[in-house]
Amino acid sequence: MNKTMTVDILSSIKGAQPSESVNKLFDVIKNAVPTNNNAATNVNRNCVSVSDLREDVVIASSAMEKRFIIENFPNKKNGFLVVAKVIEG
Amino acid sequence: MDSQIKKIHQQLVSKQITCTALVQEKLEVLKQNTHNSVNSLLDTLALDLAAKVDAKIANGETIGLLEGIPFGIKDVYMLQGTYTTASSDLLKNYKSSYTATAIQKLLDAGAIPLVKENCDSFGHGSSSENTIFGAVKNAVNPELVAGGSSGGSAVNVAKEYTVFSIGGDTGGSIRQPAGYNHIYGFKPTYGRISRFGLMAYASSTDCVGPLAKSLEDIRIVLNVMSGKDSKDQTSIASTEISEEAIATSPVKKVGYFKNFIESDAIDAQVKADFLASIEKLKAKGIAVKELDFFKSDILVSTYYTLAMAETASNLSRLDGTNYGNRIEAENLIETYAVTRSENFSEETKRRIVGGNQVLSQGFSDEIYLKGLALRDQISENFSKDFAAVDIILSPVTPSTPPKIGDSLKDPLAMYLSDAYTVGFSLGQLPTLTVPQGTSTGLQITAAKNNDELVLQFANFLKDTL
Secondary structure, X not given: OOOOOOHXXXXXXXXXXXXXXXXXXXXXXXXOOOOOOOHHHOOOOOOOOHHHOXXXXXXXXXXXXXXXXXXXXXXXXXXXXXXXOOOOO | OOOHHHHHHHHHHOOOOOHHHHHHHHHHHHHXXXXXXXXXXXXXXXXXXXXXXXXXXXXXXXXXXXXXXXXXXXXXXXXXXXXXXXXXXXXXXXXXXXXXXXXXXXXXXXXXXXXXXXXXXXXXXXXXXXXXXXXXXXXXXXXXXXXXXXXXXXXXXXXXXXXXXXXXXXXXXXXXXXXXXXXXXXXXXXXXXXOOOEXXXXXXXXXXXXXXXXXXXXXXXXXXXXXXXXXXXXXXOOOOOOOOOOOOOOOOEEEEEHHHHHOOOOOHHHHHHHHHHHHHHXXXXXXXXXXXXXXXXXXXXXXXXXXXXXXXXXHHHOOOOOOOOOOOOOOHHXXXXXXXXXXXXXXXXXXXXXXXXXXXXXXXXHHHHHHHHHHHHHHHHHHHHHHHOOEEEEEOOOOOOOXXXXXXXXXXXXXXXXXXXXXXXXXXXXXXXXXXXXXXXXXXXXXXXXXXXHHHHHHHHHXXX
């Protein structure tokens, strides 16, 4: 089985092709020489420490919130919102 | 300019104007404006809230400083029950089911939302032309772009259709349109204001921030929106910045990036004006240091590599099933593809495809991971710079705003025009555009979490330049 996925498949965009302008930006990165080529030392640490994790709580949606969610997807069948078929064969 | 918020507050309290009349007047000018700055008006909500403020004043009750102050919201923020389109076909009928934390804090303080404002679709652009609502026209010269992506917000503030507006800044989207329309625009330290309810573009640099005509109004609105929020675990605690605290500036040393000013890309007048501003600072006894920095093409490429990777991930949920205007096709995979192909703009598709390119096997080491390593170096560079200087001053843009239509013809030129703003986003640093110094303003940047110093220096510049 061919595991190569083209960008149009990866992006779910029909006929998508890499852009010349964007490739020029990537070429700059390819040719750059970082003094430390190790992303593990990321100084922009935005991760939360384990001791600071928020409580795992379930918050019920308000009636109004539910109403707007339903408005965004108005199709209903047998009382359920109709989204695209979930599993394809 | 003095604080518009304080002036209107006084007028309301002293009953010179009613809140209803004020809101009606603003709604009318927004409705009639020809700058394409409006995606939708929140007239019913705004007038209801205004009537409540008037009732409070009539009853002799005290009102808060922001109570009854009309403001605008870039159309990427959730406000329950309002359309939140991101200026896109995909979400043109999408209604927010909840309200963003930053906006909720303003509502809690009594501010009145008037309008969801035009912008580049999903923040993808630097000109506010990538939108289904028509290119936003510059407040000063309508033949020119408003800048972007928070172009509608900048124009509404500049034209005084709103007293302040809330923009979003990922790589310069508040600072650049603020510069193009001659107003203040602030990107705070990353995390100072919760991103909960802001439609994600590139999560590691996305910032919420205010645009206003006066520094004092920036300070007031910033204080209200700031604070740690359990709904955004990257948000941080911060202390309020008082009016007294910014009255004096402790800044002794200012730096600027030599290569920004010596670049071939900078407009001769912008360069001359910037250097003249530097001379004025020296005359005031401020020490000025030239700093070395990364080449502009490295900054822009690093930013766009990471931003595209993040937006490809963030926008994967927009498939017509989780979110957005679904176009049915023969099966689920086709439904996703047709929905996304027909509803995303060319610029958004370009960025999603670019992101998936750099994240895919075989390319991630060569581009994405290298981009992360470069970002680390950029941040380390900033740390060293702020050991030597208090503030970094830079132009906002290399040149004046382009004509409407020109940016769309040359995406690479548009990306490169972000050269002076993206570095500070990668460093997650507080940066303010002030409408002084060059025709598109100046950027004041301080070390991370030193937002107060930025405002102090901006206050000093008001009387210096």
